[in-house]
Amino acid sequence: MYNKLLIAIDLSNLESAKFVVDTALEITASNPNAIYRVVTIIEPIDDSFISAFLPKNFDKSVVEEANKTLHEFTKANFPEGTKVQHIVAHGTIYEEINRIAEEKDVDLILMLASSKPHAKGLSSNTVKVARHCKKPILVLR
Structure with missing residues (x-):
């Protein structure tokens, strides 16, 4: 049984992000x-x-905006009372997913095969997460 799930989403594609969350909730x-x-x-x-x-603190403002959007997304897509931790990381995608998975000792990582709709294969980040992470990964299409 999976107790601690890491759900990697792309806020630029909320429809696909919802699919990943719905799958996690089903599991x-x-x-x-x-x-x-x-x-x-x-x-x-x-x-x-x-x-x-770009303005001097551009990255900081982008992270703040992403955090706000992530909270709005989870509020709309998780049942009330669900234990959700919001993480906005700044760095290389696969390195951050692997780092957080180890740091938080998750039981399962859920992520899309590719953040691009209708992609025919795995993204380089998905491949690198699978290659370097010791945690189980569920790759969704």
Whole structure:
């Protein structure tokens, strides 16, 4: 039985994110003690040309906005009273998912095969999570 789930979502595609959450809720339907750790990752903007045109604390404001959006999303998609932890991480997607999975000692990671709709294979981040993580992973299409 899975008690602690890490649900990796992309806030730029809320329909797919809802699918991942619905799947997690189905898996744990008979477990009232399930804890859902919902994570979204903000990748840093390293391109010095682009970053030269952005405000000084741009990354911080993006993380704050993502946190607000993540709370709104979980409120709309999880039943009231569900144990949900919101995590907005800043870094490389697969590294952050693997780090959080180990740090939080999750029982299962749920993520999409690719964040791009109608993709035919696995994204490079999904492959890297599967390759480097010691936790079970459920990859959804």
